[in-house]
Amino acid sequence: DAKTTQPPSMDCAEGRAANLPCNHSTISGNEYVYWYRQIHSQGPQYIIHGLKNNETNEMASLIITEDRKSSTLILPHATLRDTAVYYCIVRVGGNFGNEKLTFGTGTRLTIIP
Amino acid sequence: DVKVTQSSRYLVKRTGEKVFLECVQDMDHENMFWYRQDPGLGLRLIYFSYDVKMKEKGDIPEGYSVSREKKERFSLILESASTNQTSMYLCASSPLVDGGNQPQHFGDGTRLSIL
Numbered sequence: 216d217a218k219t220t221q222p223p224s225m226d227c228a229e230g231r232a233a234n235l236p237c238n239h240s241t242i243s244g245n246e247y248v249y250w251y252r253q254i255h256s257q258g259p260q261y262i263i264h265g266l267k268n269n270e271t272n273e274m275a276s277l278i279i280t281e282d283r284k285s286s287t288l289i290l291p292h293a294t295l296r297d298t299a300v301y302y303c304i305v306r307v308g309g310n311f312g313n314e315k316l317t318f319g320t321g322t323r324l325t326i327i328p
Numbered sequence: 329d330v331k332v333t334q335s336s337r338y339l340v341k342r343t344g345e346k347v348f349l350e351c352v353q354d355m356d357h358e359n360m361f362w363y364r365q366d367p368g369l370g371l372r373l374i375y376f377s378y379d380v381k382m383k384e385k386g387d388i389p390e391g392y393s394v395s396r397e398k399k400e401r402f403s404l405i406l407e408s409a410s411t412n413q414t415s416m417y418l419c420a421s422s423p424l425v426d427g428g429n430q431p432q433h434f435g436d437g438t439r440l441s442i443l
Contacts, residue, residue, distance in 0.1 A: 247429050258332075258418050258434035259371075266429070306429075315361070315373040315386060316420075316432055 219303045224323040233290040235322050237303030240284040247306050248279060250288045251318070252299040259302070259318070262288065298326045330355045332435035334419050340441045347406040349438050351419030358424035360402035361432060362386075362394060364415040371418070377402055378424055409442045416440075 220238040227233040239248065249264040263270055263277045265286075270277045276289040290297055302321040307314065335350035353360065361376040363386075373386030375394040383394050391413060395403040402421075406413055416439050420432040 249431065256437075256439070258334075258420075258437045261431040261433055264429065264431060315376070316363075316371060318371045320370075 219305055219319055221301070221303050221319065221322045223320065224325070226325050226327055227290075227293045228327050229295060230292055233293040233297065233324060233326070235288040235290075235301050235303075235324065236285065237288070238285045239303070239305050242283050242305050243307070245307055248277065248283075248286050249304040249306055250275070250277065251302045251304065251316075252297075252324075253302070253321075254296075254299040262301075293324075293326045295326050295328065297324065299324060330357075330421070330433040332419055332421055332433055334417075334435040334438050336438050337436060338439050338441075340443060341406075341409050342443055343408075343410055345406075345409045347409050347440070347442075349404040349406075349417055349419075349440070351402045351404070351421075351435060352400050353402075353419075353421040353433075354400065355421065355423070355433070356399065357421040357433075358399070359422045359432075360396065361420040361422075362392075362402065362404045363418045363420065364388070365418055365437070366415050374404065411442050414440060414442045 250262040251259040253259045265277045279286045300321040300323050302318045331354045333352045341347050362374040363371050365371050372388050377383045377396040393405045416437050418437045419435045422432040423430050
C-alpha cells in the first residue's frame with residue numbers, strides 16, 4: 216500500500232470548516248483513499264473513502280486531486296466532538312475486503328471553542 | 329448503522345491467566361478482525377476470519393488464538409497472558425465483497441492490563 220503523509224497537528228475554530236490534507240504521491244491506480252478518526256480511548260471510526268471522484272456523506276467531504284497524489288478531508292462545520300486523531304490510509308481494492316488496515320501517525324485535530 | 333460490540337472496555341488480568349475477549353457485530357459481515365494498538369507501533373493485525381470456523385494469522389499471532397463459531401461473533405483468546413500483552417485490543421468487521429473497497433468498522437476497544 217502507498218505511504219501517506221499528514222501534518223502532525225492542526226487547530227480549527229468551532230463552527231468553521233476543518234480541512235485536513237494528506238499526501239499520497241506514490242498511489243497506484245487501484246488504490247482507494249480512506250479516512251478514519253479516533254477519539255481518545257475509543258475505537259477508530261470510519262469517515263469516508265474514494266477512488267478518484269470527490270465524495271460526500273453526512274460526516275464529511277473528500278476532495279481528491281486530479282493526479283490523485285493528494286487529498287483533503289473537509290469537516291464542514293467543526294464541533295468540539297470532532298477533536299480526534301485523523302488517519303488517511305491508502306488501500307488496494309479487489310481483495311474481498313479482508314486485507315489489514317495500517318494507520319500512520321495521523322493528524323491530531325483540535326477544535327477550539 | 330454498523331454496530332461492533334466488544335464485551336469489556338477495561339479488563340485487568342494476571343500473568344498466566346487465560347483471557348477471553350469477545351466481539352459481536354450486527355451487520356452480517358463475513359470478515360472479522362482482531363488488532364492491537366500500542367503507542368508508537370500503530371495498529372497491528374493479530375488474526376482475521378472471513379467465514380465461520382475460518383481463520384487466518386495476521387502479523388503478530390504468537391500467544392493468541394481465535395474462535396469463530398457463529399458468523400456474528402469472533403473471540404480472541406490469550407492462552408497464557410503475559411505483561412507484554414498489555415494493550416488496547418480492537419475488533420473490526422467488514423463485508424466480503426468482490427472488489428474489496430468496503431470499510432472496516434471498529435468496536436470501542438478493550439484496554440487490557442496484565443499484571
